[in-house]
Amino acid sequence: TQLLEQSPQFLSIQEGENLTVYCNSSSVFSSLQWYRQEPGEGPVLLVTVVTGGEVKKLKRLTFQFGDARKDSSLHITAAQPGDTGLYLCAGVKDYKLSFGAGTTVTVRA
Amino acid sequence: NAGVTQTPKFQVLKTGQSMTLQCAQDMNHNSMYWYRQDPGMGLRLIYYSASEGTTDKGEVPNGYNVSRLNKREFSLRLESAAPSQTSVYFCASSETLAGGYRQYFGPGTRLTVT
Numbered sequence: 001t002q003l004l005e006q007s008p009q010f011l012s013i014q015e016g017e018n019l020t021v022y023c024n025s026s027s028v029f030s031s032l033q034w035y036r037q038e039p040g041e042g043p044v045l046l047v048t049v050v051t052g053g054e055v056k057k058l059k060r061l062t063f064q065f066g067d068a069r070k071d072s073s074l075h076i077t078a079a080q081p082g083d084t085g086l087y088l089c090a091g092v093k094d095y096k097l098s099f100g101a102g103t104t105v106t107v108r109a
Numbered sequence: 110n111a112g113v114t115q116t117p118k119f120q121v122l123k124t125g126q127s128m129t130l131q132c133a134q135d136m137n138h139n140s141m142y143w144y145r146q147d148p149g150m151g152l153r154l155i156y157y158s159a160s161e162g163t164t165d166k167g168e169v170p171n172g173y174n175v176s177r178l179n180k181r182e183f184s185l186r187l188e189s190a191a192p193s194q195t196s197v198y199f200c201a202s203s204e205t206l207a208g209g210y211r212q213y214f215g216p217g218t219r220l221t222v223t
Contacts, residue, residue, distance in 0.1 A: 009149070031209065042113070042199050042214025043152070050209070088151060092210055095140060095159070095203065096167070099151035 003027055004089055004100035012106040013079055021074045021087050021103045029091030029098070032072050034063055037086040037102075046074075048092075079107045111135055113215035115200050121221045122190045130185040130218050132200030140203045141183040142167075142212065143175060145196040152199060158183055190222045 005024045013019050023032070031050040035043035047056050049065035049072060056063045060083075062075040076083055084107050090097040116131045134141065139160045144152040144167075154167030158177040172194060174186045187194060197219050201212045 004151075006151075041216055042201070044214070045211055048209045048211070090152075095205070095210060096142075096154060096157060097152075097212060099153070101149055101151040 003098045004091055006087075006089055006100035006103050008103060009101065010104050010106075012108065015080060015107055015109050016078055019076050019079055019105065021089075021105070023072045023074075023089035023100055025070045025091055027091065027093075028069050029093050031092045032065060032069070033090045033092060033097070034072070034074055035088040035090060037088060043086075043088055076105075079105075081107045081109050083107050113200055113202055113213050115198075115215040115218050117218060118216065119219050121223065122187075123223055124191060126190050127186065127188050128190065129187075130198055130200075130220075131182070132184065132215060133182045134200075134202040134213070135181065136202060136204065136213065137180070138202035138204050138213075139180070141177065142201040142203070143173075143183070143185045144199045144201065145169065145194075146199060146217075147196050155185065155198075190220075192222045194220065195222045196220060 007022045033048045034046045037043040047063045052067045052069045054065040060077045064073045086102045088102045089100045113134045142157040143155040146152045153169050156175040158164045161180045176184045197217045200215045203212045
């Protein structure tokens with residue numbers, strides 16, 4: 001049973017559109033991380049959110065952590081083909097990660 | 110700095126064969142991890158090593174063994190491969206700094222068991 005549920009599983013949009021990926025947890029973790037993975041490579045950390053209600057921005061990416069620290073979202077504004085990839089959320093507990101199943105994002109030129 | 114390196118990159122085994130996946134990191138990290146990634150299931154932790162000389166089971170340890178050879182190297186062994194072990198395997202190491210906890214991943218080993 002996955003502790004972290006991500007939705008949607010797949011997302012295909014046109015360049016310039018916005019998108020949101022959701023991550024919901026049945027547990028409270030000490031922090032939550034978002035990773036991006038490209039084909040043939042390992043995941044790379046994008047951001048860590050720690051405090052309930054926290055919002056972090058990374059250029060066109062906005063990450064939110066829910067007040068109860070059990071849900072998070074990743075919003076991409078004006079998506080570009082370079083944003084294409086697998087986006088994974090992961091909960092941090094006892095120096096270990098529990099991953100969601102991931103959202104495959106495809107941005108068409 | 111090579112970061113986390115894994116060998117081999119691809120491997121095909123027959124059912125019942127054994128093999129060892131190698132992982133090394135040059136970042137002087139204490140903790141290392143082995144994951145498997147299957148379609149629609151994200152990454153699942155197989156084994157981890159919090160420090161040199163210690164190893165512990167993760168979520169899916171059955172059919173695998175590990176060895177923390179030294180601080181740099183952490184290997185994963187399949188003693189008798191099964192088709193259910195067809196997957197992409199990732200090694201990672203981690204650090205905890207003032208900025209928080211972070212794992213660094215290798216490029217993965219794609220294993221097919223026929």
